[in-house]
Amino acid sequence: MTQSENKTKYFIGMIVAMLIWGMAWTSGKAAAEHSNAEVAAFWRYAISFITVIPIIFYMKTSFKADKLGVFYMVLAGALIAFFNYLFFAGLSHGQAGYGGTLVTAISPILTYLMSLTIFKTQITTKQILALSVGIFGAIILLKIPFEGLGFLNVDSSYFLECAVVWSIVTIIAQKAAQRGVDPMFYTLVVFGVTGLINMFFALPFHPFVLNNFDSIFWWNILFIGIFAGTFSTALFFISASKIGAHQTGVFMFIVPVGAIISSWIIYGEEIMLSTIVGCALSFVAVLLFNSRRGLRKKAQII
Template structure:
């Protein structure tokens, strides 16, 4: 979660050096290189069939769109606020989309905690969008689109029945191929090799630590403590994004960002992690 949260200010620092599309391509490239040793060390199987490949290609396309929205948003907007908006609203959007498109049982009712979660999610969205400031609203729109895109990507990846690290490996590789025409056409793509050590430290954080190693740690953790408990740790990401943005960029979060982020975290907890208490009644004779 530290790696994932810190990738927000690290990414913003990188787009201060060059354009969003240049950073996007090289992030995929170096993340792919960093994932190869992990695949070999952990002996992750890479077998797939054509059906899985089609889903992987769709996932890579969504991942590519997310990345360009991500870096363009960071180029103009706040890293801390972006980290809060995307990481807290994505699970809410994923729940809404899953309920709309995957719920085939028309008799299924939404639980009370899910209704409350959606209500808090709406309030969170209003706070985070900052509707009174048109410029902020426009910039935050990039992060909202990121959250929607990542929610769709999450649902697509759930249908890919191979190891999660293999999904990450193939998605990164296919994303490189999708961006390759730009690399061949844009003569500024090699400019990163003239940048200083600060840029390369940020690239290492984003490509290696966050995308490759952080993701691997997360899925290894799932095998030890279970998916639900592991997923609950993602609620730390917006907090870490705010803290690391303050430390690296001196960004001070607004009251609406803190309030909306808190509501969104609580909404995510209600929708995804809250469990009704189970009462055990012992029959007396």
């Protein structure tokens, strides 16, 4: 098998993982509609934590981490618990396709901006261009030219907060990786911390009384927990390690495809032109940032 043929299966694996992550937005909306944000948030990561354990041992994952690495993992878990709540709360009010697109497209741009601010890194002309394109794409996605500050309504504000929180989590994940923490061990700890924190907020709603929730909730939460959580996360890390970091960011823009199409099929959500244009511009921005010429400069940022 040639190197090109060998990489093909990892490209396919990455595409499958991204599509499932996109579909999770529509599935999450169904789960939230048949329970509430607190219960759905707890069960999503409780299931992911339980089902990732066999994969951790199968992959012979290293459990090595220093104190700072552990701190980063716990902090990330706490932030993702907040993200998890915002995810389901946003889906209770807003559209799954729009939410999946908004968070996926804006989060990388915010991550770059935060990295530049925190680490005071010099920025190249191409990076300025990429940021400009990305910010313009975010403005279109938020429909600012058409609705002004209308994006601050309840339908969009949760998703915007999701994007901000996920950007911070991304930077923390990069810091944990610099401490030599294995990505799958990082995932295990984060899943566990997230599930535990969300459990405390779910307890008033009796999440362990299983017959309180119908089959629609359980099928969707199992899909999100097992396939979007454990399976796709493992697939993502395995494929990313073979494809290379410089190409991984580009694949994230397959997520909106899964979100938009699945939400259109299940909920009949309108596919807005502003969503497509904004997502496309953000995709171009990430392409510019992840091009090989910019790798050396970018590495200094993270």
